[in-house]
Amino acid sequence: MPPNDFKTDLIAEMPNLRAFGVSLCGSASMADDLVQETLLRAWSKWDKFQPGTSLRAWLFTILRNIYYSNCRKSVREVQDSDGAYAQRLVVPGDQESHVDLEDFRKALTKLPVEQREVLILVGASGVSYEEAAAICGVEVGTIKSRLSRARSQLVAILGWGARTEARGERSKLRRAG
Template sequence: MTSAPNFRDGLLAEIPSLRAFAMSLCGKSDRADDLVQETLVKAWAAQLSFTPGTNLRAWLFTILRNVYFGELRKRKREVEDVDGVYAATLSVSGEQDARVDFKDFEKALAQLSPDQREVLTLIGASGFSYEEAAEICGVAVGTIKSRLNRARAKLTDLLSIEAVADIGPEPVSRAVISRSSSLPSV
């Protein structure tokens, strides 16, 4: 195990090299300083995973590189919306409706037979194929399909679903959401 003073001294000695590498990656001194700081914090937190006698510089450069590219990937998923125009077009239905709907679903699910509930969970929630579910349950594929069909029909009946439009927000909320998404951009 590396003693903290030796590890700390090694970190401090590598700061200039880390900063130069960070500058080569991002080209901005303030951003490079942030990358170096984040690297040092991560390295300090993970110092027990560092093997003494191995290349500390390579280990630190790997951490810095991972931090840099991780942040780049994260920024690619973000949408820049300086004036809030994009955010103004977004709307979300009330959370309370979803909770009530989910409670209703839980109650209906509990009313299914254990076999139907198992198949619905395996295929509908866990994403198994009919064949995989049949193997897990130890029954024929046709039995799985039959149980699933009966489970879906029973849930539809218990939840009073007559059409696909009955799933999701109620009509007033749906109208508000569609109205706000069709407003012209400012």
């Protein structure tokens, strides 16, 4: 039976686990299934976790493996018909003002999953490049090049011409601030 501190830490990581799952598969209900399965596996394999390493990275690895082995195809179909996937989860009234978050989310869903997961892992979830590389089973260099490709594709999808648009975003930010 997992010790109490493992359980406490597991519960503390659930919001991140879910955020990663939703970002990965693009469907809230499917993400919940992924998280549930991840919790089950983490519970039964708790002794495989190495204390002192990142529990978050360990859990992300489990969730990602389940996603890639079980759900990928069906998830894609759902994702395409469910572009506004995250809206239901979002607490309204608390958005960054300078970028339309819904536009951004839609653009995210259009990225290849290999790029999206790296953006989320490194850019938002707080895992390191090294941890992201371990989670994805690739070299750190691959993480960096995927990250850079992902950013370029986002810019293309969002129709931000590099410099002019950056200035536009800034002036919007000034106005909003």
